[in-house]
Every structure is written in C-alpha cells, then in structure tokens.
Amino acid sequence: MLRHGLITAVFCCLIATAMTVTGGGNWAGHLVYSLAIGTVSWLFIDIGRLLISGHRETLWPGWPAGFLLIAMGMVVGFFVGNLIGDAWFGAPRFDFLEFKGHKLATAATITIIATxxxxxxxxxxGRSKHMQSQIELAQRNATEARLKLLETQLEPHMLFNTLANLRVLITVDPPRAVAMLDRLNSYLRMTLSGSRALSHPLSAEFERLGDYLELMSVRMGERLRYTLELPDDLRDAPVPPLLLQPLVENSIRHGLEPKVEGGEIVVRARRQAGLLEIEVSDTGVGLDAAPPSEGSGFGLEQVRERLATVYGARGRMSLASSPAGGTCATLSFPMPV
Structure with missing residues (x-):
C-alpha cells in the first residue's frame, strides 16, 4: 500500500503540472485538489481490495466486485477530495459541482481517467509479481524434485556396492561379515528414518560419512584408515545429503582397494574466499593406475549434477592427482549468507 501511495502522489503531481501548463491557473491549487482526490481514491480502493479479495493470490477482487470497487473509489475520491480542496482554500462548499466553465466535466474526466x-x-x-512468484515456485519445485531423484539414485548405488562386498566377505570371513551386516543395519536405519530434506548441516553429512567409513572398515580392516576434519564454524553449513559419500566410495573402490596395503582417506572442510571447500583425498593408486570399472563415473557424475542443480555455475568439482600419490577430489560452492 505504501508503494502504491507514493506512486499515486507522484502521479498527482504530474497531473497538477499538466493542468497548470495546459490550462493555466495556480499550480499549488491544482496540486491540492489532485492530491486530495488521488489520496482518497487510493485509500478507498487499496483498503477495499485487501478487505474483499479474500485468499486470492493477486490480492485483487474479481468481477464484478473489482469494477464496483473502482467505480465507488472514483466517486468517493471525487466528492471527498474536492470537499477537502474547497475547505483548504476556503471556497464555497460543493462549488466544484458548478457546470459553469465545464469545471465539473473536466474534473470528473480527469478523475476517471487517472483512477x-x-x-x-x-x-x-500485482499480476506480474504474482506470475513471477509462480515461476520461481515452479523452478524451486523442479529443483527439489531433481535433487530428490538424484538422491534416490545414489542410495541404491551405495547399497548395491555394499551388498556385493558383503557377499564376498561372507565366503571368506563369516564373523566379519556378520559384523559388517550389523553395521549396515544400523547405517540403513539411521539413513532411512531421516527426513527427505533437500539439505542438512555439514556436521550431519560428516556423521553419516563416519558411519559409512566404519562400515567399510569392517571389511577392509587395517587397510583402511581415515580422518575427518570439520571446523566448528562450518558445522551448521547446509549441504545436500549424500554429497560426500560418492567421493569416499570412489576413493575406496578405485584407489585403496587395488592397493595391497590399502591407504588413508582424509576429508576436510574449509572456508576459502567466501566459498565452502570440501576436499576428499586418498593415498590410493592414483588416477592413472586405477583400473577401469563399469559405472565407475556414476557417483562423480551425480555429485556434479547435484552441485549444478543447487548452486549453478558456482558449484564445482575438480579431480586431480595428489602430489604425494593418490587422488584428490575438491568441491567448492557458495557459503550461505
């Protein structure tokens, strides 16, 4: 309403200026009458539309209530505004109804056209803003649906890989297979009972990552070592769920498993030039020595798609060889305001 009132006041000033230039007379007088009529009409119509529009998203009543409201606003604004102007200048009451000199016709015509x-x-x-909000809502819903689809694709991917590892372990070390199955049961209970939120704190992502690494430790034993580094000031930073697990899974499957002695995985988060950077590095066989595997790029591609969906061009993932051997995957995306 305030924005509408300010625009109305500016428009009334323009009308007063136009009337002064074209018809002569006192600009201050035209301004008083114009502001009085415009302000009364604006208050009547703007308050009325909010009272009778109900739950309409555009906040404008439909036909015929909207047309009746505007017509009544013009009539009320014309009579009350002119009475205010006459009182301001000490003119006789209802002097504006005088037909002499076409004063009434001119004032009524200007009031109708302006209103x-x-x-x-x-x-x-208002309709343009409503349509823009609907477009933004549709885009947001599409983004949420895409993120949920990507997450539902990642969860079975991780589960199938884990079950395949469990099947191998059952034949060679049944006790460890039972321990791994218990870990898997606990992990799935925690994951499936969680909400399907589009984001969760980075601390929750690290906790889920720790559970997954513990699950993998049952199978790999001392061949798998890991370190998780999360600064306290980044614990509440929102990130998409299952963002880091595909990277860690990739490090284990293509970096540490082909290496007889295994190796270490380090996951660390830091703030860098207004961006949140998360680094997943391993001491595995490295990019060049990693054996080709069917579907090996699925997890990495999913991470890239999720970053692009949430953060656009500012969400990036890079994959490079570590100077000391192994592979380093780095994610960077904007920190929330």
Missing amino acids: VGMCFFFYSL
Whole structure:
C-alpha cells in the first residue's frame, strides 16, 4: 500500500503540472485538489481490495466486485477530495459541482481517467509479481524434485556396492561379515528414518560419512584408515545429503582397494574466499593406475549434477592427482549468507 501511495502522489503531481501548463491557473491549487482526490481514491480502493479479495493470490477482487470497487473509489475520491480542496482554500462548499466553465466535466474526466489508469497499472504490476512468484515456485519445485531423484539414485548405488562386498566377505570371513551386516543395519536405519530434506548441516553429512567409513572398515580392516576434519564454524553449513559419500566410495573402490596395503582417506572442510571447500583425498593408486570399472563415473557424475542443480555455475568439482600419490577430489560452492 505504501508503494502504491507514493506512486499515486507522484502521479498527482504530474497531473497538477499538466493542468497548470495546459490550462493555466495556480499550480499549488491544482496540486491540492489532485492530491486530495488521488489520496482518497487510493485509500478507498487499496483498503477495499485487501478487505474483499479474500485468499486470492493477486490480492485483487474479481468481477464484478473489482469494477464496483473502482467505480465507488472514483466517486468517493471525487466528492471527498474536492470537499477537502474547497475547505483548504476556503471556497464555497460543493462549488466544484458548478457546470459553469465545464469545471465539473473536466474534473470528473480527469478523475476517471487517472483512477482507471492507476488501477490498471497497479493490477498489472500485482499480476506480474504474482506470475513471477509462480515461476520461481515452479523452478524451486523442479529443483527439489531433481535433487530428490538424484538422491534416490545414489542410495541404491551405495547399497548395491555394499551388498556385493558383503557377499564376498561372507565366503571368506563369516564373523566379519556378520559384523559388517550389523553395521549396515544400523547405517540403513539411521539413513532411512531421516527426513527427505533437500539439505542438512555439514556436521550431519560428516556423521553419516563416519558411519559409512566404519562400515567399510569392517571389511577392509587395517587397510583402511581415515580422518575427518570439520571446523566448528562450518558445522551448521547446509549441504545436500549424500554429497560426500560418492567421493569416499570412489576413493575406496578405485584407489585403496587395488592397493595391497590399502591407504588413508582424509576429508576436510574449509572456508576459502567466501566459498565452502570440501576436499576428499586418498593415498590410493592414483588416477592413472586405477583400473577401469563399469559405472565407475556414476557417483562423480551425480555429485556434479547435484552441485549444478543447487548452486549453478558456482558449484564445482575438480579431480586431480595428489602430489604425494593418490587422488584428490575438491568441491567448492557458495557459503550461505
């Protein structure tokens, strides 16, 4: 309403200026009458539309209530505004109804044209903003649906890989297979009972990652060592669920497992030039020595797609060889304001 009132005041000043230039007379007098009529009409119509629009998203009543409201606003604004102007200048009451000199016709015509024009402008502005909000809502819903789809693709991918490892372990070390199955049961209970939120704190992502690494430790034993480094000031930073697990899974499957003595995985988060950077590095066989595997790029591609969906061009993932051997995957995306 305040924005509409300010626009109405500016428009009334323009009308007063135009009347002074074209018809002569006192600019201050035209301004008082114009502001009085415009302000009364604006208050009547703007308050009325909010009271009778109900739950309409555009906040404008439909036909015929909207047309009746505008018509009543013009009539009330014309009579009350002119009475205010007459009282301000000490003119005889209802002097504006005098037909002499076409004063009444001119004032009524200007009032009708100005009121209809301003109402159409405000209605178009409100409808445009409503349509823009609907477009943004549709885009947000599409983004949420895409993220949920990507997450539902990642969860079975991780589960199938874990079950395949469990099947191998059952034949060679049944006790460790039972321990791994217990870990898997606990991990799935925690994961499936969680909400399908589009984001969760980085601390929750690290906790889930720790559970997954513990699950893998049952199978790999001392061949798998890991370190998780999360600064306290980044614990509450929101990130998409299952963002880091594909990277860790990739490090284990293609980096540490082909290496007889295994190796170490380090996951660390840091703030860098307004961006959140998360680094997943391993001491495995490295990119060049990693054996080809069917579907090996699935997890990495999913991570890239999720970053692009949530953060656009500012969400990036890079994969490079570590100077000391192994592979380093780095994620960077904007920190929330």
